[in-house]
Amino acid sequence: MTLTHLQRLEAEAIHILREAAAEAERPVMLYSAGKDSSVLLHLAVKAFAPARPPFPLLHVDTTWKFPEMYALRDRAAAAAGMKLIVHRNPEAEAQGINPIDHGSALHTQMWKTDGLKQALEQGRFDVAIGGARRDEERVRAKERIFSFRAAGQRWDPKRQRPELWRLYNARRAKGESFRVFPLSNWTEADVWSYVEAEGIEVSSLYFAAPRRTIVRDGTILALADERLVPRPGEEVRERMVRFRTLGCYPLSGAVESRAATVGDILAEMAASRLSERQGRLIDRDGAASMERKKREGYF
Amino acid sequence: MDPGLRWGDGGILMATGSEKTLLRLVTCGSVDDGKSSLLGRLLYETGSAFEDELAQCDGDLSRLVDGLEAEREQGITIDVAYRYFATDKRKFIVADTPGHEQYTRNLVTGASTADAAILLVDARKGVLTQTRRHAYLCGLLGVTNIILAINKMDLVGYDEAVFERIFRDFIPVVEALADLRERAGQIIPVPVSALTGDNFTHRSPNTPWFSGPTLLELLETIEPEEARWAGEPFRLPVQWVSRPDQDFRGFAGMAAAGRVGVGDTVRVMPAATVARVERILVGSEDVQEVAAGQSVTLTFDREVDCSRGDMIAAEPLPEVADQFEATIVWMAEEELVAGRQYALKLGTQSALATIQPPKYEIDVDSFEHAAVRTLGLNGIGVADLWTDRPLVFAPYAENRDLGGFILIDRVTSDTVGAGLIRYALRRSQNIHAQILEVTREARAAIKGQRPRLLWFTGLSGAGKSTIANLVDARLHELGRHTFLLDGDNVRLGLNRDLGFSEADRAENIRRVGETAKLMLDAGLIVLAAFISPFRAERRMVREMLGEGEFVEIYVDVPLEEAERRDPKGLYAKARDGLIPNFTGIGSPYEPPERAEIRIDTTRLTAQEAAEEIIAHLLEDRR
Numbered sequence: 001m002t003l004t005h006l007q008r009l010e011a012e013a014i015h016i017l018r019e020a021a022a023e024a025e026r027p028v029m030l031y032s033a034g035k036d037s038s039v040l041l042h043l044a045v046k047a048f049a050p051a052r053p054p055f056p057l058l059h060v061d062t063t064w065k066f067p068e069m070y071a072l073r074d075r076a077a078a079a080a081g082m083k084l085i086v087h088r089n090p091e092a093e094a095q096g097i098n099p100i101d102h103g104s105a106l107h108t109q110m111w112k113t114d115g116l117k118q119a120l121e122q123g124r125f126d127v128a129i130g131g132a133r134r135d136e137e138r139v140r141a142k143e144r145i146f147s148f149r150a151a152g153q154r155w156d157p158k159r160q161r162p163e164l165w166r167l168y169n170a171r172r173a174k175g176e177s178f179r180v181f182p183l184s185n186w187t188e189a190d191v192w193s194y195v196e197a198e199g200i201e202v203s204s205l206y207f208a209a210p211r212r213t214i215v216r217d218g219t220i221l222a223l224a225d226e227r228l229v230p231r232p233g234e235e236v237r238e239r240m241v242r243f244r245t246l247g248c249y250p251l252s253g254a255v256e257s258r259a260a261t262v263g264d265i266l267a268e269m270a271a272s273r274l275s276e277r278q279g280r281l282i283d284r285d286g287a288a289s290m291e292r293k294k295r296e297g298y299f
Numbered sequence: 300m301d302p303g304l305r306w307g308d309g310g311i312l313m314a315t316g317s318e319k320t321l322l323r324l325v326t327c328g329s330v331d332d333g334k335s336s337l338l339g340r341l342l343y344e345t346g347s348a349f350e351d352e353l354a355q356c357d358g359d360l361s362r363l364v365d366g367l368e369a370e371r372e373q374g375i376t377i378d379v380a381y382r383y384f385a386t387d388k389r390k391f392i393v394a395d396t397p398g399h400e401q402y403t404r405n406l407v408t409g410a411s412t413a414d415a416a417i418l419l420v421d422a423r424k425g426v427l428t429q430t431r432r433h434a435y436l437c438g439l440l441g442v443t444n445i446i447l448a449i450n451k452m453d454l455v456g457y458d459e460a461v462f463e464r465i466f467r468d469f470i471p472v473v474e475a476l477a478d479l480r481e482r483a484g485q486i487i488p489v490p491v492s493a494l495t496g497d498n499f500t501h502r503s504p505n506t507p508w509f510s511g512p513t514l515l516e517l518l519e520t521i522e523p524e525e526a527r528w529a530g531e532p533f534r535l536p537v538q539w540v541s542r543p544d545q546d547f548r549g550f551a552g553m554a555a556a557g558r559v560g561v562g563d564t565v566r567v568m569p570a571a572t573v574a575r576v577e578r579i580l581v582g583s584e585d586v587q588e589v590a591a592g593q594s595v596t597l598t599f600d601r602e603v604d605c606s607r608g609d610m611i612a613a614e615p616l617p618e619v620a621d622q623f624e625a626t627i628v629w630m631a632e633e634e635l636v637a638g639r640q641y642a643l644k645l646g647t648q649s650a651l652a653t654i655q656p657p658k659y660e661i662d663v664d665s666f667e668h669a670a671v672r673t674l675g676l677n678g679i680g681v682a683d684l685w686t687d688r689p690l691v692f693a694p695y696a697e698n699r700d701l702g703g704f705i706l707i708d709r710v711t712s713d714t715v716g717a718g719l720i721r722y723a724l725r726r727s728q729n730i731h732a733q734i735l736e737v738t739r740e741a742r743a744a745i746k747g748q749r750p751r752l753l754w755f756t757g758l759s760g761a762g763k764s765t766i767a768n769l770v771d772a773r774l775h776e777l778g779r780h781t782f783l784l785d786g787d788n789v790r791l792g793l794n795r796d797l798g799f800s801e802a803d804r805a806e807n808i809r810r811v812g813e814t815a816k817l818m819l820d821a822g823l824i825v826l827a828a829f830i831s832p833f834r835a836e837r838r839m840v841r842e843m844l845g846e847g848e849f850v851e852i853y854v855d856v857p858l859e860e861a862e863r864r865d866p867k868g869l870y871a872k873a874r875d876g877l878i879p880n881f882t883g884i885g886s887p888y889e890p891p892e893r894a895e896i897r898i899d900t901t902r903l904t905a906q907e908a909a910e911e912i913i914a915h916l917l918e919d920r921r
C-alpha cells in the first residue's frame with residue numbers, strides 16, 4: 001500500500017509532536033483558533049490517543065480577535081480535554097494598545113511578540129509547539145522544524161541546527177528553548193484537504209457569508225464588534241466575504257467570495273492563486289520585516 | 300478538494316486512483332547552472348506559484364525561489380530551503396541546497412530525506428567538479444534516483460551531440476559511484492531549458508531527437524523510497540509510552556520498515572522480549588495492520604518492559620551492537636576530536652559515542668581516500684565508534700532511519716556531525732548474554748583468564764616463532780590455557796589449499812583470524828605468529844575481536860639483520876629470484892603504526908623479549 005501525501009504528512013506531524021513531547025520538560029501548544037491551529041490540535045489528539053495530549057494549550061490573546069474565534073477556542077479546548085492558558089500582556093492592556101489607534105506594528109509587538117515571550121517565561125515552557133508552515137512566506141522556507149531559541153527567546157540564525165532524516169536535536173541548556181512546527185511541510189492546500197478529509201471543525205469565518213464591512217486603505221474589514229468605528233466617508237455595506245487567514249479583526253482583510261464549503265475554498269484557491277498573506281496587514285512592510293519579527297520572537 | 304480522498308480503516312485516509320502520493324526531492328548543481336530558474340519553472344508549470352509572487356518576478360522565474368540575496372549580504376549562514384509544488388498525481392517537497400562553500404553540509408542535509416535528486420548541468424559547461432561532488436554526496440546519502448537535467452539547451456541550439464556528450468562524460472562518474480555504493484541507482488538524463496520550459500511538461504519540438512520522458516513525467520513516476528520499506532521486516536522505534544490509566548499501556552512510534560498485524564508475534568529489542576500485538580491504533584481508531592511510514596500506537600497481550608529508545612521488531616531481528624564502522628560527515632567549524640564523547644541520536648535512541656581517529660577521509664572530488672587525523676567542517680571520513688550502550692540498528696544502506704545518526708556536542712548542544720552506519724564491528728555483549736546460555740565470559744571465567752589474541756608480526760627470521768613459543772611456555776607455567784597458531788600447524792591442514800599469491804595470503808590471515816576468534820570464544824589465550832605484512836589484514840583481524848582482545852606484537856628487526864641471520868636460507872633464494880613476492884625483497888612489509896608491544900630484537904634476546912611480553916600482559920590485566 002502506498003501512503004497518500006496526506007497520510008504521510010499526518011504521520012510526520014504526529015512523529016514530530018511525539019518527539020517534542022518526549023524531549024521537552026515543559027511543553028506547550030500555541031493555539032490561535034485559526035485553521036492551522038485547528039489542524040494542529042486535531043493531530044495532537046491523534047498523536048496521544050487514547051491519552052490526552054501531555055501539554056496545555058496557550059492562547060496569546062490580543063483582545064481583538066473575532067468573537068467567533070473565542071467561542072471556537074473554548075469549545076475546542078474543552079472537546080480535547082486540555083487545559084487552556086490565556087495570556088494577555090498586562091502592559092498592553094494597561095496602556096490600551098489597539099490596532100486602530102496605535103497601528104499594526106506596535107499592536108503586534110506588544111500583544112503578540114511581547115505577550116508570547118511573557119507567557120512562555122511565566123510558564124517556564126521549554127518547547128512551544130506551533131502551527132506555522134514553511135510555505136506561508138518565502139523567508140520561512142529555511143525555518144527548522146525544531147527551531148532553536150537562545151536565552152530570552154532570541155532566534156539566532158547562526159545557531160540553528162541541521163535537520164537530517166527524522167532526527168531532531170532538542171538538547172538545550174537552561175533558559176534555551178525550542179519552537180516546534182509539525183506542519184512545516186504542509187501547504188495551504190494540504191491543510192484544507194486534511195480539514196475536509198478528517199472533518200475538522202474550523203472557524204466559520206473561513207467560509208463566505210454576508211458580513212457588515214467597510215473598505216479601509218483598499219482592504220475590506222469586517223465590523224466584528226463596535227470598537228471598529230467607520231470613519232467619515234467609509235460606507236458600511238453587507239458583502240459576501242470570507243477570510244483566508246485570521247488574526248486581529250481590524251488587521252485581517254476579507255476577500256469577496258461565495259465559497260461556502262472546503263471544496264469551494266480549494267476550487268477558489270486553484271482559480272485565483274493569490275498568496276495567503278496578502279490579506280494580512282502586518283506583513284505589508286515587506287519580506288524582510290518577517291525576518292526581523294522572527295528574530296524579535298514573533299511567532 | 301482531492302476528489303479521490305476517502306476514509307479507510309480506522310480513520311486513515313486511503314489512496315484511490317486520483318490521489319496524490321508524496322515525493323521528496325533535492326536539487327543540486329553548480330552555481331549559475333540554473334537551479335533557481337528550474338525550480339521557479341517547476342512551480343510555475345504546476346500552477347504552484349501565486350499570482351502576486353509571479354507579478355513581483357518581472358518574468359524572471361528564478362526570483363520565485365531566490366530569496367537568499369539579502370541574507371547572503373548580511374553574512375547569514377545559507378541554509379537548505381524547502382519548497383512545495385504539486386501536480387494532480389503528486390505532492391513534491393524540494394530541499395533546495397545552495398551550491399556555495401557550505402554545500403556538503405547543506406546537500407547532505409537536503410539529501411538525507413530525498414527520494415530523488417535533480418542534478419543540474421549547464422549544457423555549455425558540461426560535467427564540472429561540482430557535478431561529480433553532488434552526484435557523490437547524493438549516492439552516499441542513498442539517493443539512488445538521479446535526474447541529470449542538462450539545462451540551457453536553448454543556448455547550444457538544442458544540439459543532440461552536446462546532450463550525448465555530457466551524458467557520456469557522466470558515465471565514468473556513475474561507474475566510480477557504483478563501485479563506492481552498495482545500492483544500485485539510476486541516472487536519467489533529460490535535456491531542458493529552464494528559461495523556455497522545454498521538456499518540462501511536454502516533449503519539446505526543439506528536441507525531436509529526444510524520446511524519453513519529460514522532467515515532470517519523470518518526477519511523477521519515480522518510485523519513492525517508501526516502496527523499499529514495505530518488503531523489509533517490521534521495525535518500529537518506540538517514541539512514547541502512553542498510559543492514560545491502569546488498563547491501557549500503548550507504545551507509540553512511526554513504523555520504519557515492514558508491516559505488522561494484530562495477533563503477530565514481535566520482540567522488543569534490545570532485550571528481545573517476546574510479545575503478541577493486541578491492538579493497533581491510529582488516533583483512537585483500531586486498525587488491523589500497520590505499514591511502514593505510519594504513526595501508530597501498539598498494545599501487547601502481556602506486560603513487557605518497553606520504553607522510548609526500544610524497538611519493536613519482527614523476525615529476522617535487527618542487529619544490536621555497541622561498536623560500529625561508520626561514515627561521518629562533519630558539520631561544525633570546530634573539528635572532530637577523536638576520543639571525546641559526543642551525544643549520539645539514532646532513531647529514538649540516545650547514547651554517548653566515542654569516535655576513533657578516522658581511518659581515512661574521502662576526497663569528494665576524486666573519490667580517493669586520504670590518511671587524516673581528524674575531520675574538519677564538511678569533511679567526510681570513515682571511522683570506528685563505540686557507544687556506551689548497545690544500539691538496535693540496520694546498516695544505513697538498508698534503511699536510513701535505522702542506520703543514520705547525528706552527533707551532538709555535549710557542551711554547546713550543537714549538531715556537529717552526521718553518521719551512516721556501515722556495519723557493526725562486533726555484536727554487543729549484552730545480546731550474547733540473552734541468546735547464548737553459556738557466554739564467552741562465563742567460559743573464560745572458569746579458567747580465570749581474559750581471552751586474548753597475541754599477534755606476532757614481523758619479517759621472516761625476526762624471531763616471531765621463537766619468542767611466541769617462549770611466551771606460550773611461560774603462560775602455561777602460570778596456569779593459563781593457551782594455544783599457538785603458526786604457519787606450521789595451519790598451513791599443513793586448515794589452509795592446505797592456499798598458496799602465496801596476495802589473495803591467498805589475505806585468505807590465510809582471515810582464516811587464522813576466524814579460528815583464533817573461535818578459540819577466544821572458548822576462553823583461550825591464543826598466540827599467532829605470522830609475517831602478516833599488510834596493515835589492512837592485521838586490522839581486519841583486530842576488528843573481528845572485541846576491544847582490547849587483539850594484542851599486536853611487532854617483532855622488529857632491520858631487513859639487513861634478518862637477511863644476515865637467514866636461518867632457513869630463504870632470503871638468499873629470494874635474492875636469486877627463486878621466491879617471488881618474498882616479504883622484504885619482492886613484496887613490502889608494512890610495519891604496525893600502533894602496535895601494543897614493540898620488540899627490538901637487536902637489543903633483546905628472545906628470552907628477554909618473552910619476559911617483556913609477559914610483563915606487559917600482567918600489567919594490562921587491571
Ligand SMILES: Nc1nc2c(ncn2[C@@H]2O[C@H](COP(=O)(O)OP(=O)(O)O)[C@@H](O)[C@H]2O)c(=O)[nH]1
Binds near residue numbers: 329
Ligand atoms: N538561456 C538560458 N538561460 C538560463 C537557463 N536557466 C537559467 N538561465 C540563466 O542562468 C543564470 C543563472 O540561473 P539561476 O537559476 O539563478 O542559477 P542558480 O545559481 O543555479 O540558481 C540566470 O541568468 C538565468 O536566467 C536556460 O535554460 N536557458
